[in-house]
Amino acid sequence: MDLESMYQEIILEHYRRPLHAGLREPFDAQVQHVNPTCGDEVTMRVTLKDAGPDAILADVSYEALGCSISQASASVMADMIIGKTAAEAMRISEEFLALMQSRGEGEPNEDVLGDAIAFAGVSKYPARIKCALLGWMAWKDATAKALSERQTGEQT
Amino acid sequence: MTTLASRTGSLDIEAIRSDFPILGRAVRGGRHLIYLDSGATSHKPRQVLDAERDFYTTRNAAAHRGAHLLGEEATDAYEGARARIAAFLGASPGEIVFTKSATEAVNLVAYSMSNAATAGPEAGRFAVGPGDEVLVTESEHHANLVPWQQLCDRTGATLRWFGVTPAGRIDLSRIDELINGRTRLVALTHQSNVTGVVPPVAEIAAAAHQVGALVLADGAQSVPHQPVDVVALGADFLVFSGHKMLGPSGVGVLWGRRELLEAMPPFITGGSMIEVVRMEGSTFLPPPDRFEAGVPAAAQAVGLAAACDYLDGLGMANVADHEEALTAHALEALGAIDGLRVLGPLDTQHRGGAVSFVLGGIHPHDVGQVLDELGIAVRTGHHCAWPLHRALHAQASTRATFYVYNTHDEVDALAAGIRQAQKFFGTP
Numbered sequence: 234m235d236l237e238s239m240y241q242e243i244i245l246e247h248y249r250r251p252l253h254a255g256l257r258e259p260f261d262a263q264v265q266h267v268n269p270t271c272g273d274e275v276t277m278r279v280t281l282k283d284a285g286p287d288a289i290l291a292d293v294s295y296e297a298l299g300c301s302i303s304q305a306s307a308s309v310m311a312d313m314i315i316g317k318t319a320a321e322a323m324r325i326s327e328e329f330l331a332l333m334q335s336r337g338e339g340e341p342n343e344d345v346l347g348d349a350i351a352f353a354g355v356s357k358y359p360a361r362i363k364c365a366l367l368g369w370m371a372w373k374d375a376t377a378k379a380l381s382e383r384q385t386g387e388q389t
Numbered sequence: 390m391t392t393l394a395s396r397t398g399s400l401d402i403e404a405i406r407s408d409f410p411i412l413g414r415a416v417r418g419g420r421h422l423i424y425l426d427s428g429a430t431s432h433k434p435r436q437v438l439d440a441e442r443d444f445y446t447t448r449n450a451a452a453h454r455g456a457h458l459l460g461e462e463a464t465d466a467y468e469g470a471r472a473r474i475a476a477f478l479g480a481s482p483g484e485i486v487f488t489k490s491a492t493e494a495v496n497l498v499a500y501s502m503s504n505a506a507t508a509g510p511e512a513g514r515f516a517v518g519p520g521d522e523v524l525v526t527e528s529e530h531h532a533n534l535v536p537w538q539q540l541c542d543r544t545g546a547t548l549r550w551f552g553v554t555p556a557g558r559i560d561l562s563r564i565d566e567l568i569n570g571r572t573r574l575v576a577l578t579h580q581s582n583v584t585g586v587v588p589p590v591a592e593i594a595a596a597a598h599q600v601g602a603l604v605l606a607d608g609a610q611s612v613p614h615q616p617v618d619v620v621a622l623g624a625d626f627l628v629f630s631g632h633k634m635l636g637p638s639g640v641g642v643l644w645g646r647r648e649l650l651e652a653m654p655p656f657i658t659g660g661s662m663i664e665v666v667r668m669e670g671s672t673f674l675p676p677p678d679r680f681e682a683g684v685p686a687a688a689q690a691v692g693l694a695a696a697c698d699y700l701d702g703l704g705m706a707n708v709a710d711h712e713e714a715l716t717a718h719a720l721e722a723l724g725a726i727d728g729l730r731v732l733g734p735l736d737t738q739h740r741g742g743a744v745s746f747v748l749g750g751i752h753p754h755d756v757g758q759v760l761d762e763l764g765i766a767v768r769t770g771h772h773c774a775w776p777l778h779r780a781l782h783a784q785a786s787t788r789a790t791f792y793v794y795n796t797h798d799e800v801d802a803l804a805a806g807i808r809q810a811q812k813f814f815g816t817p
Binding site: 235236239240245270271272273298299300301302358361364 | 417418752753754755758759762769770771775778784785813814
């Protein structure tokens, strides 16, 4: 069975014991994203320190309702990007998106992606790519919102 | 097991399976395909594929246009298909409107109703506005819900709905309040695509007719799976799709009572639905042509007629019996799995062959992934019935649906696959 290539042990680990889960205060921006085909949803909060691309992601908290892939992906993501700058995290997110769009052909860059390389097998299953990206897309959206609010806040 | 006796129906399943080329293909890891997703779309027998191909190779032309021989033959084929489908439903050909899908057929009625406000006195009876009510049920497929929400948004009418019982049946306890003098239309499923529930459409239609309301039944899941006679059904409109009943995609049907279709304004306008066109304005043909703008999908209509031939050859009562036996088997086999909850009735009374379930601790996507690895195709998600899932306290579910080509061995394979998913994810 090829299931193990998708459900790597590290994914199942994060699914069973998600890291940084639960919504926390304070936060700069909150978004809710859904996967319309299955109804999976994630609420994502981002807390920044400072402003601009060098702003630090002081906290990323979330509440996810969904399959093992979407939950584990949110957990891996939060664990990787908390404490990084928005620009660094964005680079990881772009690398992850490229991996997910590779239809199983991508060479995952472990230096950038860390544990997230475990999702390489998911990219072979088009129906599941959205699951793996749900948390990342929500984070990106929340961060853009938080950054723009910070900027507006600085100007006034 | 007492159910074993009922497992031998009058259909020759092996012979049926040999008519469906796709069932012979291998899927993941070279496994046999076990297709339990006919509720989403069915496979097509050779006879349907041949009918479509024959149309294209011998009679292809734009129906209802041109005086050449092919044009005549294409028109005959298209109108012959209409008559064939009418016969399948106990209707007359003039009551059959071809659409591209069941979804479009619902939209046709909904938009005709909003167009009625400006379409002259004859159409006035279809117009709705503030103070009027459109009644649906909480168990509708989005295709029979969103168009009515939108109609209400456009016109100021109010959307109301029957709730569902914990077993997924339509809760009729408030019927006297919900069907009232303000009710203009009742739209409801004739067989739920999630729970398989078959509501008492005739009874609800009788109550609706007493207050002068129209009734639209969504037959997308009933027409392919049980004998449906439009007179016995008691509704004013019935919609369904070709692709769920062994026919091609791209063709659906609206059946409507003739006197209603006569008075309804068009939805999609353009060529071949007009009577006279002047720069100042146009008049329209009688139904069904009034509702069929553009070059019709004749090959698809011909394919759908061939599907009716195929199903009538099996006998719709036999089809329903076969699916009932599979459903009973599935309810029994799945009911024996720890941590599994079936959404919908646990018996086959007034229930068709959709078995949706939630599995404790495993998300439907993950269940579906394990089953797919075993060659078993099921549907996962909310199956375009999000409010129903919410009402049944399920975020999403895994759904198996059955058709003429499914076997009892496949039901056993499903149950074994679910247990394998539990083993893989370490639940319950």
